[in-house]
Amino acid sequence: MPSSTSEAVRVAVLADSDTRWKWGALTARRITPNDTPDSIELSGFLLRGRATPTARQLAEVGVQVDELREVTANEFLRAVKDDAYDVIVLALVGGAVQALLHGLAALKMPLRPVVVTGYVGVVYEKLADGLLLRHGADVVLANSRHDVDRFRAVYEGVGADASSVTEAALPFLGGAPYRPEAGRDTVVFAAQPSVPESRAHRTHLLRRLVEHARLHPGREVLLKLRSRPGEHTTHLEELPYQKLAEKLPGGLPPNFRLVYGNMGEVLDRTDLLVTVSSTAALESLHRGVPTAILTDLGVREALGNHHFLGSGLLTSWDRLDGGHRPVPDQDWLSKQGVAADGTYDTAFDMARERVSLLLEKPELPPITPYYTPATAPGYLPGILARHHLGADGTPLQGSAQTAEISGVRRVVRDAVREVARGAYRHGVQRVAPVIRRMGQL
Template sequence: MGSAVPRAAVIADSDSRWRWAALTARKIAPGHALDARLLSCATTPAPRQIEDAGVLPDTSRVVTVAEALADPAVAEADLLVLGTLGGTALALLHSLGAAWDGGSRRPVVITGYAGAVYENLVDGLLLRAGADLVLANSPHDARRFREAYRGAGVDEECVVEAGLPFLGGPRYDPSAVARGERPFTVCFAVQPTVPASPAARAGLVEKLRRHALRHPERQVLIKPRTRAGETGTRPERHAFRDLFEALGDRPPNLGLAEGSMAEVLNRTDLLVTLSSTAAFEAMQRGIPTAILTDYGIREAHGNHFFVSSGALASFAQLDEGLVPRPGYSWTTEHGIGQRDPFGPARARVAQLRTRAALPRVRPFYTPQNAPDYLEGLLGRHGLGLSGQPLPDGQAGRAGSGAMRRLIQRGAGGLYRVGTTRVAPVIRRLAEGAPQG
């Protein structure tokens, strides 16, 4: 397929999804040139974040969805990896599929997830249906994906078991600490939204401060999700960086860790987090890993994903010296420790390329089975049901029918509250008020 030099195109909308998509392209098609198309949005990765993925694209542009659809680098690629939110993936699959329908060639399209899938499983999978390969990061995920697709009537053959492409690095060696070459280092991997409240986030920094005071022989590091001025996949409110800098009486063995997660893990002896993907990176290397239970084991936090892992621990237990080591059966089942997890994906791509023509791209959602939902998702990107950009002035009104119904329901509710609750109170107040 394609030109003399095979090419892979990546469309990504945030730093973590860029890293996943770019490294996935490299794992599946290591000899391909790479064209990066970064979507213009609130989470567009910065140049430093692009470099931190460890992949240098041959070309790179920041584009809108409409510009990506018209980009020859996308249409003429041999491989296209979508590292986007589910709704954006559907908009691209729907619109690119319509544009490619009837053509003699198209790219092999791959999508998946940049981390653990612990929420909105069916929602996200159905939005990604239509890609040639939907990558599952573990045997556990592959079974869940296939079950969900079977139940919805989607061909489960698209599910291919792979792994998180950024897992790797040197195996953990505790001898450096034993030899006194460096202190035992505890690294807390920050998450932008967990815990959510400012009090809980400030309290977590205080726990780290107390741990550093209790263990002066240890180095305690806070690893921010991004550097100052950068945005991540999810915006961080009440940033740990700010809370650390505002912390009074900081012990000398408590500090911030800059640089990539891979670099920080090179000097980490205990990784602590609530549910960050960094836990998988640490476990892959054999680094002891603690998943905090201080704020509960909850789906909202994502730490429920690690039940039965052997990694759950409270900060009080860590203070007492606990160093959790996840169990082998759990890590294997969740895609950790695989030698070449992308072999099946490479084989599937090679198989597809032997066909005279690839099948049509058929997303699950269509104008027939979900017209309102599809119209709203496409409208957010300025696209119509045809897959073409909406005329100027109409993009902002996309999904206006659904919005109008929402406003009408809200207005009706306000009217009922006003007539049944507020008006009687005002009348009583007026009746009891002195006459002027």
Template sequence: MSHRRIAVVADSDTRWKWGASVARQLAPEHALDAVFLRGRSTPTERQLAEVGIEPDTRREATVAELTGDKELAAADLVVLAVAGGTVLALTHALGAAWEGRERRPITVSGYVGVVYEKMVDGLLTRAGTDIVLANSAYDAARFARAFDSVGVDPESVVECALPFLTGEPHRPSPDRPFTVTFAVQPSVPKDRSARLHLLERAARHARRHPDREVLVKLRSLPGEQTTHVEADPYQLLVERLSEPAPDNLRLVYGNMAEVLDRTDLLVTVSSTAALESMHRGIPTAILTDCGVREAHGNHYFLHSGCLASWDDLDAGALPMPRPEWAAAQGIGRTDPYAAARARLAELRALPHLPPLRPYYTTSSAGPYLLPILTRHGLDEKGNPMPAATPAATGGVRGAVRTAARRGAKRLYRVGHRRVAPALRRWGSV
């Protein structure tokens, strides 16, 4: 095992997948430490197994606890695979904790998927980390321009690609039926009627094409949390179909790359699974049934040539991305992390790394920054606040926590009594 270590701080299964995949691209020879932040979306054992990347060590912590974490401070690299506000809090906290050290870890931040909204919001919270990864040439250019305009070093932006754009090129197989995979999302679309419509159309497609297998690729069990909250799981909506689901419609879990191994047409509203599919040369449809809208994120694919409705797919459409659009998204690149590894080598060669300097400070944006620090248990200097007293946990906060616990128990009962039997009926992977 390598004496060098790379730590990934993650707050959900999706961000762990991104952070761990980035770690493997940046430093495949390093030992991998997983640090999961305690919270609503801390990944479960099942979710971690589905990602398929096993860390050498793993533990849970809060942001405040990480300020005194000696193992984290001893890492060579720290990948912050968390939301933008948490990156900002960690940059303050770790910057304060590592101040004056002769050597400190190199910090890396970035985005789990495509950046189709709140670009400035997310980018400026990540400013101050040593490297900010951009998943395409398009993102790298606009990130660097934004940093330069506010006085942040644009050299911290490094172009790469989504780290899970891997896998073998698509090859249809005569040994299995043509397989359509509908990659669902927890919160896109949010409306129950829209989600049920998409499921109805998947079922109708299966009925119209009995020679095909239609897979509904699920993200999480009801009660499990991921980056986004899922109010109406497809596992329950399948019971509301206007007609019984056909035999060739199946609900499946599993690692997305493994599901794509047997997929001949990927269908989604705006999941990053679309980019994985395109990278492997699999026909990919970005659904228009619920509109092409910023709220759904499918507007990002406007120029891809892959927008299609279920009616189009019923009629036999097999969309493929336009080459120029795909190239701009980093699709099809070989060794897209070479520039990031080169940047790491430059930083390692410095006699001393500069202190971590977030863009937002108490003097430049106190009313914005202070609530973020407080929410993560930090004071205005990024130091841990005293632990909450028992009295402080009562009142409204206590009531909220009690309600959350009760809600979690209800979700578990729903999953146990209703979803598990449904999955046994429809089949799962």
């Protein structure tokens, strides 16, 4: 632990996708006690897997770190054991968080780091499952007062300690407040990789967006995409909108464009943000940009738009085509952590204070997740095994430390790994849908 406030706090962020890297790295900056930019030494680790970010995706996030490397779960645990980190931010899917918590507990370090985790956006599914997989961290961040109450209710409902739940906000909110500009009229649809899932539903949304552009030829209509073909993000995207757009009858109108890049930069020129349930809606609302949540495919838990019940934002393409602009409910906004009232500057105070208090302790208690071989004997071992950990959190036989690979061997290994990833993505985006269609014949 840092011996004084002037000493740099060493932070390690482990992420498994581009969106979680963005959340984790920005969260680390906001919750770590620091007086100057040099008060944090930030080390980045990318958990090796199907969604490991590309160089382009990492650059888009724009977070500078002192080091960044790709690791397995066991390699990360060895790095933690070898290096004296003060804080660890686990920006991972729930199962990976649980595995790393057990792995960290098994290290039995006399002075262990503070462990922080949370969610990258709106929590609209698997609430109990995801939260219990994150139990055991010293700090479980909730992005709003609404989430604080829900998270604590889950932990208390199973008799687990809920003191780790700490209110914060999404760390990537920001940007200038919305100001209309004379002559500018831009509608942006924020696409999601896995919502909706079916070809018919995704084609419907794309078709209506293109029809909106044709109905309003003087309006710029943008389809904001999360990733380029071949890239993966937090969720699998089997039917990229880019591919669907190529096959749309009649082609695309001249005022319609596909765009990539930082969402904040796109919002700088947005006059209406439309989505099904993307976290981009919270970024938009934070800045006061007019925002619409679509009901075209219903209001359903599977879509996540049920989260916006009571927001005043639910509407359809028919109404938007006719000029309707939803007005958000202010009481709903105040509970959702969008901090549109100017309170964002203090949104991380509680989290920063909790981390500071934990750092000041001479010794932290052992990590004690709710799930153990006693409480979840039919569930936990499988989660740990996926990350090559045994039931006690120690590495499984055969996953011992290997010699550092360098030079030509590293180049060859990395090339083979990238080819394997490409084959996997091709299977997900091309082969799997064909097999499913054949099975429906």
